[in-house]
Amino acid sequence: MTVSTRSVAPDEADLRLDRWFRRHYPALTQGALQKMLRTGQIRVDGKRAETGTRLAPGQEIRIPPMPSAPAPKPVREVSERDAAMLERMVIYRDDSVIALDKPHGLAVQGGPGITRNLDAMLDALRFGAEERPRLVHRLDRDTSGVLLLARTAAAAAKLAAAFRGRDAEKTYWAVVAGVPTPREGRINMPLAKLAGARGERTAPAEDGEGTRAITDYRTVDAARGHAAWLEMNPLTGRTHQLRVHAASALKCPIVGDGKYGGSAAHLEDLSGQLHLHARAIAVPHPEGGRLEVTAPLPPHMNETFVFLGFDRPKTPRPRWIRG
Numbered sequence: 001m002t003v004s005t006r007s008v009a010p011d012e013a014d015l016r017l018d019r020w021f022r023r024h025y026p027a028l029t030q031g032a033l034q035k036m037l038r039t040g041q042i043r044v045d046g047k048r049a050e051t052g053t054r055l056a057p058g059q060e061i062r063i064p065p066m067p068s069a070p071a072p073k074p075v076r077e078v079s080e081r082d083a084a085m086l087e088r089m090v091i092y093r094d095d096s097v098i099a100l101d102k103p104h105g106l107a108v109q110g111g112p113g114i115t116r117n118l119d120a121m122l123d124a125l126r127f128g129a130e131e132r133p134r135l136v137h138r139l140d141r142d143t144s145g146v147l148l149l150a151r152t153a154a155a156a157a158k159l160a161a162a163f164r165g166r167d168a169e170k171t172y173w174a175v176v177a178g179v180p181t182p183r184e185g186r187i188n189m190p191l192a193k194l195a196g197a198r199g200e201r202t203a204p205a206e207d208g209e210g211t212r213a214i215t216d217y218r219t220v221d222a223a224r225g226h227a228a229w230l231e232m233n234p235l236t237g238r239t240h241q242l243r244v245h246a247a248s249a250l251k252c253p254i255v256g257d258g259k260y261g262g263s264a265a266h267l268e269d270l271s272g273q274l275h276l277h278a279r280a281i282a283v284p285h286p287e288g289g290r291l292e293v294t295a296p297l298p299p300h301m302n303e304t305f306v307f308l309g310f311d312r313p314k315t316p317r318p319r320w321i322r323g
């Protein structure tokens with residue numbers, strides 16, 4: 001094994017150096033990579049670099065001898081029933097992106113007590129492609145709506161950069177208990193994660209400490225001061241941000257959110273499921289232009305809209321607006 005040099009490809013722009021190595025040398029551990037960087041064995045354009053260094057097309061990476069690549073992971077078996085369910089969830093697909101309408105109750109990834117999750121079933125959405133689709137963002141298990149997948153490593157890097165750089169515009173619809181005052185505005189409430197007997201929680205940070213969290217909201221409609229339909233646009237992406245902001249900043253918990261709203265979140269004659277829906281996403285498309293995808297209301301929120309008399313707008317078709 002000898003030292004070699006590789007150039008950064010055009011579709012690898014803005015990729016972190018550690019992720020570049022993970023893509024090309026999957027057998028290399030993070031610890032081994034850090035040691036090679038620390039001792040100067042790996043260099044970018046002849047200079048020392050760090051794991052978080054962002055790459056640009058054409059840069060030259062010095063590669064010391066690398067461990068052998070492991071055998072490729074086998075395709076995970078997905079039942080016919082689950083595969084059919086996932087295919088029904090697809091609301092948009094092209095060569096780079098798949099958009100799903102994730103239902104309430106389906107976990108996106110595994111975790112304690114989770115035996116079934118979307119990530120474990122993504123092989124069912126290859127549609128003949130060699131690469132397995134990749135998650136580029138998350139939704140809570142009880143939140144429904146638009147979830148984007150990348151079909152290639154290059155698309156995943158670009159979409160992840162869009163979400164990280166706040167170039168993705170996310171619109172959520174929520175039904176809350178009560179009507180906010182004022183009826184529209186911006187919530188700027190830092191949040192902190194707390195550990196507890198019932199799992200991790202997010203709470204308003206004390207004394208201004210914690211992580212910056214900002215949400216714009218407006219009241220679209222209200223029903224007799226009893227409940228309101230909110231459009232919420234998170235400008236940051238913190239765990240349970242919208243749920244905590246609704247319950248703590250607006251004092252109007254999202255209907256069905258007993259975790260943060262307690263008994264006040266449960267209204268008579270309405271479903272006890274969480275009334276939070278990722279209505280739409282607009283994001284730069286990996287191949288240029290902009291992708292806009294909208295998901296229809298889930299059944300339990302549709303029933304609530306009918307019961308409360310809220311006017312339900314039509315769901316526009318997804319569109320790729322080429323630059």
